[in-house]
Amino acid sequence: MSTKHDKPDTVIVSAGRMSDSHFGAVNTPVYRASTILFPDVASLAPGKQLYTYGRRGTPTSHSLEDAIGALEGGAQVVLVPSGLNAATTAILSVVSSGDHMLVTDSVYGPTRHFCDTTLKRLGVETTYYAPNADIAPLLKPNTKVVVCESPGSLTFEIQDIPAIARAAHARGASVLMDNTWATPLLFDAHGHGVDLSIQAGTKYLGGHADVTIGYVSANQSHAARLKETHGNMGLAASGDDCFLALRGLRTMAVRLKRHQETATKLAQWLGARPEVARILYPALPGDPGHALWKRDFKGACGLFGFELKPVSEAAVAAFVDGMQHFGIGYSWGGFESLILPSHIHRATASFDAKGPVIRIHAGLEDADDLIADLELGLARLKDIK
Numbered sequence: 319m320s321t322k323h324d325k326p327d328t329v330i331v332s333a334g335r336m337s338d339s340h341f342g343a344v345n346t347p348v349y350r351a352s353t354i355l356f357p358d359v360a361s362l363a364p365g366k367q368l369y370t371y372g373r374r375g376t377p378t379s380h381s382l383e384d385a386i387g388a389l390e391g392g393a394q395v396v397l398v399p400s401g402l403n404a405a406t407t408a409i410l411s412v413v414s415s416g417d418h419m420l421v422t423d424s425v426y427g428p429t430r431h432f433c434d435t436t437l438k439r440l441g442v443e444t445t446y447y448a449p450n451a452d453i454a455p456l457l458k459p460n461t462k463v464v465v466c467e468s469p470g471s472l473t474f475e476i477q478d479i480p481a482i483a484r485a486a487h488a489r490g491a492s493v494l495m496d497n498t499w500a501t502p503l504l505f506d507a508h509g510h511g512v513d514l515s516i517q518a519g520t521k522y523l524g525g526h527a528d529v530t531i532g533y534v535s536a537n538q539s540h541a542a543r544l545k546e547t548h549g550n551m552g553l554a555a556s557g558d559d560c561f562l563a564l565r566g567l568r569t570m571a572v573r574l575k576r577h578q579e580t581a582t583k584l585a586q587w588l589g590a591r592p593e594v595a596r597i598l599y600p601a602l603p604g605d606p607g608h609a610l611w612k613r614d615f616k617g618a619c620g621l622f623g624f625e626l627k628p629v630s631e632a633a634v635a636a637f638v639d640g641m642q643h644f645g646i647g648y649s650w651g652g653f654e655s656l657i658l659p660s661h662i663h664r665a666t667a668s669f670d671a672k673g674p675v676i677r678i679h680a681g682l683e684d685a686d687d688l689i690a691d692l693e694l695g696l697a698r699l700k701d702i703k
């Protein structure tokens with residue numbers, strides 16, 4: 319059991335353990351359940367039985383919720399089948415028809431698509447703001463929520479979350495943040511004024527590229543609406559996925575340290591190469607977000623970007639295609655390294671790149687092997703240019 323005085327690295331090891339209920343087994347097993355049986359009619363009364371129906375939770379999902387709750391320090395955690403669903407559920411828990419939202423222009427692409435399609439159809443208006451904008455003048459009387467993501471997807475701008483939260487709360491708007499990059503270990507979302515903190519557990523929680531899961535953590539004032547929305551939409555995460563996410567969580571702290579160490583080496587090496595125009599990684603001194611990152615974050619993960627000096631698409635393909643250790647894939651947060659050309663869509667003029675932008679996830683391989691791979695890739699790029 320973890321206590322409220324324990325440090326986060328201890329919490330992720332000890333929280334949500336229920337060995338007493340599982341014959342001493344360290345890990346809560348996978349409960350596969352739809353039907354839960356009641357001993358008698360009297361037990362059907364609300365509150366009489368802890369478990370009532372599979373969708374409403376099992377010991378496996380409760381173990382994960384408890385562990386996340388201890389780490390996030392909010393008032394309510396709900397588990398959902400994906401990170402995208404964490405964003406959509408959190409948004410739907412606060413907006414109604416006729417409301418307005420401010421959404422960072424650096425938001426995860428599919429969340430943006432949800433705002434531009436489903437929410438638009440439901441009569442919710444979205445304005446995209448530059449990640450570093452002063453949001454105060456952009457708030458309208460009907461602005462219900464300010465959506466943040468720090469650092470931003472693909473472009474890695476760090477946002478001043480405490481300043482955003484102060485401005486939003488002064489006008490009665492809620493603050494929602496996608497905290498997947500930092501995880502609750504490296505950024506304390508609720509502690510910095512975030513009302514609804516969302517996490518694609520698909521990334522570092524799972525950590526092994528084999529699970530799709532998400533969660534939302536709400537503070538006290540947003541807990542009831544979140545719980546109600548989640549229940550009304552019939553959302554649940556599978557027992558197997560909860561088990562895998564909980565197993566991943568136990569080792570997340572050590573993995574993150576190594577991901578940061580390797581990403582830093584790769585980013586520094588790339589930053590010194592003549593083919594590279596700039597690095598997008600707030601953990602590096604010189605990054606425009608570095609001072610805010612140092613003030614608010616406890617570390618960095620393995621995901622960063624870089625802008626190449628202008629080259630042809632064929633040269634980018636030659637660079638990316640021949641990699642030995644970097645897979646080409648959309649996710650990140652697993653043990654393996656990934657590389658991906660980035661396609662950036664913006665409503666504001668907040669990001670400008672003259673050359674192609676590439677995203678790297680630094681995995682747990684040896685950093686020197688990864689650097690050797692990148693070096694060969696840059697040689698291929700130069701051949702085509």
Ligand SMILES: Cc1ncc(COP(=O)(O)O)c(C=O)c1O
Binds near residue numbers: 520530531648649650
């Ligand atoms: C920042 C961020 N948030 C959310 C998601 C969505 O996660 P999922 O794929 O589990 O829906 C992703 C996926 O890449 C992401 O990068």
